[in-house]
């Protein structure tokens with residue numbers, strides 16, 4: 291193999307690897323919207339919405355998102371423990387940008403504010419905590435009071 295052919299093959303391989311890693315990253319950061327039922331200002335979702343199957347193994351999601359016509363922003367429901375959840379409006383309290391989930395945090399893409407999975411401000415410029423919703427549960431469901 292001559293030098294030119296070797297460089298061409300290496301270039302193609304580099305582009306392929308870069309493209310593949312970008313695709314993998316986008317898959318990893320895909321947000322899951324739960325199936326929700328709404329009645330009387332109350333949203334209900336199944337607790338099983340936090341479970342997904344990956345390589346024949348059961349994996350627990352840290353959070354699920356809910357979109358409803360009643361609100362301009364989605365709600366992020368975090369699973370804090372087996373019976374403890376939080377439901378937060380994904381509207382930044384600084385200038386109303388839509389927040390993005392990142393692990394146990396919600397991050398604002400506009401100016402970088404950061405909130406915990408309980409809606410508490412961790413990084414400015416936002417100064418106020420997120421709007422949170424009252425939650426109740428039974429054996430199968432999580433209920434969010436709007």
Ligand code: FES
Nearest residue numbers: 382384385398401
């Ligand atoms: S709008 Fe979120 S930090 Fe400014």
